[in-house]
Amino acid sequence: MSYKPFDLTGKVALVTGGNRGIGYGMAEALGQSGAAIAIWGRGAERNEEAIAKLTAQGIKAKGYVVDVADEAAVIAATAQTVADFGRLDTVIANAGIGGGAPSFAEFPTEQWRRVLAVDLDGVFWTFREACKHIVARAKAGDPGGSLIAISSVSAIHGAPRNQAYASAKGALTAMTKGIAMEYARYGVRANTILPGWVHTELAGPALDSKGFQEKVLPRMPVRRWGDPADFGGIAVYLASDASAFHTADLIVIDGGYTAF
Numbered sequence: 189m190s191y192k193p194f195d196l197t198g199k200v201a202l203v204t205g206g207n208r209g210i211g212y213g214m215a216e217a218l219g220q221s222g223a224a225i226a227i228w229g230r231g232a233e234r235n236e237e238a239i240a241k242l243t244a245q246g247i248k249a250k251g252y253v254v255d256v257a258d259e260a261a262v263i264a265a266t267a268q269t270v271a272d273f274g275r276l277d278t279v280i281a282n283a284g285i286g287g288g289a290p291s292f293a294e295f296p297t298e299q300w301r302r303v304l305a306v307d308l309d310g311v312f313w314t315f316r317e318a319c320k321h322i323v324a325r326a327k328a329g330d331p332g333g334s335l336i337a338i339s340s341v342s343a344i345h346g347a348p349r350n351q352a353y354a355s356a357k358g359a360l361t362a363m364t365k366g367i368a369m370e371y372a373r374y375g376v377r378a379n380t381i382l383p384g385w386v387h388t389e390l391a392g393p394a395l396d397s398k399g400f401q402e403k404v405l406p407r408m409p410v411r412r413w414g415d416p417a418d419f420g421g422i423a424v425y426l427a428s429d430a431s432a433f434h435t436a437d438l439i440v441i442d443g444g445y446t447a448f
Contacts, residue, residue: 257302279334
């Protein structure tokens, strides 16, 4: 007999950037635990591939082409997602981009704003619209929801030549804590996950390089890079009733790298 609080049957989870990497790893685990899955991504083909893999497992899932850096697109997509699924219980703001510069002194303003538009503004708009829905639902007698921001250990480490990314990820922790304080009365929990070095399509070329293999990997206590599937468990926990008393937290998942 399973521990019932982890059962997500009847719940709906939205994962932005959920068509690959950590986002897909979370979406798959949530679906396998009974949740219906909405995936937002900029690429229609990637969305379709992810949805096909989920539905092949018997998971109810639908994809939406959304650029989270576009406020109007986020507003429209939230309304459409709620209309299609009837509700939102868990929202994982995972969509993000990188983009550094040769040095901080040479960091182009255009690049700075491009990164923050996706990695910070996109989360702000996604969570803001989700809060509107959850509050309305709570006032109608159906409270509860879980907001999960995907940050990075770069928010607490130094990130040379990549300050835009690190700044956005650091800001997420403050925003999410503020949401947790304000909306707890409506049954909303808001937490931030800080992944470490994870082998994804975006990070793979760097992690496979000789420099990372020789200098960074030996500092990993678990002696391997993270895998997107490693984030399924925390997603299910935070989406489930098992985390009913867990909010406003920063959760580092990095194979012990930060503690070493």
